[in-house]
Amino acid sequence: MSPPSHPARVVLLAGPSGSGKSSLAARTGLPVLRLDDFYKEGDDPTLPLVPDSSDIDWDSALSWDADAAVAAIEELCRTGRTAVPVYSIATSARVDTEVLDLAHTPVFLAEGIFAADIVTRCRESGVLADALCLRGRPSTTFRRRLLRDLREGRKSVGFLLRRGWRLMRAERAIVARQTALGAYPCGKAEALGRITAAGTEAAAAQAGAAQAAVRNAEPCSSSASSPTASGH
Numbered sequence: 001m002s003p004p005s006h007p008a009r010v011v012l013l014a015g016p017s018g019s020g021k022s023s024l025a026a027r028t029g030l031p032v033l034r035l036d037d038f039y040k041e042g043d044d045p046t047l048p049l050v051p052d053s054s055d056i057d058w059d060s061a062l063s064w065d066a067d068a069a070v071a072a073i074e075e076l077c078r079t080g081r082t083a084v085p086v087y088s089i090a091t092s093a094r095v096d097t098e099v100l101d102l103a104h105t106p107v108f109l110a111e112g113i114f115a116a117d118i119v120t121r122c123r124e125s126g127v128l129a130d131a132l133c134l135r136g137r138p139s140t141t142f143r144r145r146l147l148r149d150l151r152e153g154r155k156s157v158g159f160l161l162r163r164g165w166r167l168m169r170a171e172r173a174i175v176a177r178q179t180a181l182g183a184y185p186c187g188k189a190e191a192l193g194r195i196t197a198a199g200t201e202a203a204a205a206q207a208g209a210a211q212a213a214v215r216n217a218e219p220c221s222s223s224a225s226s227p228t229a230s231g232h
Contacts, residue, residue, distance in 0.1 A: 008105065008202070008206075010077060010107070012118065016175065018145025025111045030199070031102050035069055035112025037084055038064055038066075038087070039064055059163070066117060069110070081101040090152070115178075120182060142165075
């Protein structure tokens, strides 16, 4: 069965925490769905813990609502807009809701550390344009992540240092896992090129679908306007 037709497609942008996903997404000028906004709240009893620790494991996909994220992506692709939560990492809570509107853009980005976990679901629903995993030097990622998290006051300093060292040691395994889930590993320059290509392809598909719809409607219009014999 061919995938359903949608007016928009998504590029999933994955990669380790601190790999530069948000800054790269901003450079594209495309609409961006922040997948971090689908984290579970801090009082959720299903949140996982780091082994042999009382720290919540925010790097486990179990700390994140994949179903809600996929539903938002599918609605964006189908209708061009959706309501999304606004999540505060500092307080581990949803603090607001906002509407994301694609404004007829044929492709948009969904970025976050769990983006690779929904590659298969997005591909099967026919909304996937591409899936990328940003990779770089673990030491650079560590420094970028720590400076960002301290600047934004995301968690306590002790928590950030413990998490940072753990993620730096695991970074190559994180990239390997995301690659195995279907995200293409690359640097920022190659990622920008693939995102541009995905946008061009999605725009062409959108235009082709519109032309096909016009062609399919023409016989109906001419048939409807043709005189028919009356039975009365």
